[in-house]
Amino acid sequence: MSVVGYGDYRYELDDSWPNIPEGWTLGEGWAGTNPEGKGGVKEVPLIDANGLGWSGIGVTDVAADSDDRIYVFNRDKHPVIVFEAESGDFVTSWGEHEFLETHGIFVDSEDNVWTTDRQLHVVVKHTKYGEELLKLGEKGWSSASVTPHGMHPDHAFLANPFSMPGGVSVSSTGNIFVADGYGNRQVHKFNPNGEKEISWGSPGTGDGEFSLVHNLDIDSKDRIFVCDRHNDRMQIFDHDGNYIDSWTNLNFPGGVYCDRENLVYIAEQGGLENGTPRDPGVSIFTESGELVSRFRGEYVEAHGITLDSKGNIYTAELRKARGNSAKRAKKFVRIR
Secondary structure: OOEEEEOOEEEEEOOOOOOOOOOOOOOOOOEEEOOOOHHHOOEEEOOOOOOOOOOOOOEEEEEEOOOOEEEEEEOOOOOEEEEEOOOOOEEEEEOOOOOOOEEEEEEOOOOOEEEEEOOOOEEEEEOOOOOEEEEEOOOOOOOOOEEOOEEOOOOOOOOOOOOOOOEEEEOOOOOEEEEEEOOOOEEEEEOOOOOEEEEEOOEOOOOOOEOOEEEEEEOOOOOEEEEEHHHOEEEEEOOOOOEEEEEOOOOOEEEEEEOOOOOEEEEEOOOEEOOEEOOOEEEEEOOOOOEEEEEEOOOOOEEEEEEOOOOOEEEEEOOOOOOOOOOOEEEEEEEO
16 A cells, blocks of 8 residues: 555545546547637647647546536546546546637536636636536637736736636635636636626736746635746735735645645646756645645646545646556545
8 A cells, every 4th residue: 555645644546546438538638629710720639649748638627526526627538527536437528529728627616617728718617517607708819918028018908808727716705716827927806797806916926926827726714825836836815816925845836725624735746946857746734834744756747636525635637647547637545
């Protein structure tokens, strides 16, 4: 038995999870279909033939609903695949021909499923069966608020607030928060009807500035935890975007999950330091920023993370896993 982590938060890899349907693949790449015909192109090849791991492959995120079902968001023929948390059995799939480049997924308190598409520049709220309920942004249109030279002088959003959004979460008040992302360096707050209320952030390394706003989550006190990935830190804000704190000593934080006890689980992609690869993995903090457990080296680019009701950890990987498992979605069972 290979045990990872330490203290009260130790885990064992369940190498049998999930049970992928026969003939299916998970995160192996696909020719993405853009139903809106972005740029006049309907079939967009995204397959990474060399298997080196760019935007065309990978499991990009995971999320859990109230029935302990795990939603695996991946770049393959079946973008949203749902598995039972306990057994790993296949439940259903949806999203075929909807996404151009999958990125973030989140399940809210009513079991609605929210997704971000990095290349279509949209955030979509679905039922748990995949029916669209709400769409934020305009498919195929990117914000022009950030240029290669920094912030647009007028900060004028053109047609869409998003430029390659990374993640989405919903607070206890129903407000929607979006990590935006690869093009913009901002967090946007929307009301429950999808109307934008505020945005904050700009390029930089100071408090409230971002290098890449990769993903986010919200704790029970409605504090916003933002993965400032390329600055190797987690930034924390209140519900109105006011800066609270930053946590460093992280290796390229790609995903974050806040549990019911306000423990914060961070998926680290590793990244480089002076050209040398660093280990990816998972770090667990108290709400005050005390590190209580960490395990690294069991992943290749831990890009997303979630928990089930028993405290078991599920991770998403862009590249194939090392060690005993060749799966891009993993389950780590908590040892009690």
